[in-house]
Amino acid sequence: MDGERDYDYMFKVIIIGESGTGKSCLLHYLIENRFKRNPNHTVGVEFGCKRLSIGDKQIKLQIWDTAGQERFRSVTKSYYRGAAAALVVYDITNSESFQKLPSWINDVRTLSRPNISLIVVGNKCDLKSSRAVSVVDASCFCQEQEVPLIETSAATGENVEEAFMKLAKSVLTKLDNKQL
Numbered sequence: 505m506d507g508e509r510d511y512d513y514m515f516k517v518i519i520i521g522e523s524g525t526g527k528s529c530l531l532h533y534l535i536e537n538r539f540k541r542n543p544n545h546t547v548g549v550e551f552g553c554k555r556l557s558i559g560d561k562q563i564k565l566q567i568w569d570t571a572g573q574e575r576f577r578s579v580t581k582s583y584y585r586g587a588a589a590a591l592v593v594y595d596i597t598n599s600e601s602f603q604k605l606p607s608w609i610n611d612v613r614t615l616s617r618p619n620i621s622l623i624v625v626g627n628k629c630d631l632k633s634s635r636a637v638s639v640v641d642a643s644c645f646c647q648e649q650e651v652p653l654i655e656t657s658a659a660t661g662e663n664v665e666e667a668f669m670k671l672a673k674s675v676l677t678k679l680d681n682k683q684l
């Protein structure tokens with residue numbers, strides 16, 4: 505670390521996926537450590553920062569939220585530009601949000617750098633009795649796509665930090681291997 509900044513690396517991370525899957529809640533939970541039930545009823549968070557320590561490295565994540573643009577499928581190219589990593593979110597209680605994953609993954613792969621690190625996030629895993637997407641189906645899909653899968657809950661906080669941590673580690677590994 506040098507004297508001018510207090511981190512070793514800063515990565516841009518984007519959150520994409522269908523509207524209502526809990527993207528804004530995931531970002532709120534990561535930053536504020538609590539569930540914000542109605543994130544859209546306040547001024548939309550457009551991005552947030554989170555620091556993580558990985559080994560002896562200090563990482564600063566600059567995390568971008570679509571802030572409602574995804575509802576109109578109008579996520580702009582500049583949203584994707586320069587992103588080192590992306591969370592592609594579906595809602596485990598909504599099979600349509602899962603069926604839309606290929607289209608989101610295709611967008612991210614065409615509109616951002618080719619070796620961007622991805623993770624598929626099955627959110628709302630606290631709502632077990634309303635599950636509409638099985639872990640087996642999600643795992644099969646993610647294996648085909650060669651993307652890791654994690655189930656999270658922005659209501660309880662389960663695996664929220666882990667999802668971002670996994671992504672950050674993947675970006676660091678690519679940097680170490682000079683793939684970025």
Ligand code: GDP
Binds near residue numbers: 527530542627660
């Ligand atoms: P976005 O459109 O993808 O940003 O989704 P939001 O973050 O606005 O969340 C949509 C709705 O799902 C809100 O009513 C949230 O309260 C709810 N929600 C988000 N994440 C979770 C979760 O993990 N569990 C439960 N039970 N509800 C959630």
Ligand code: MG
Binds near residue numbers: 527528543544571572
């Ligand atoms: Mg949102």
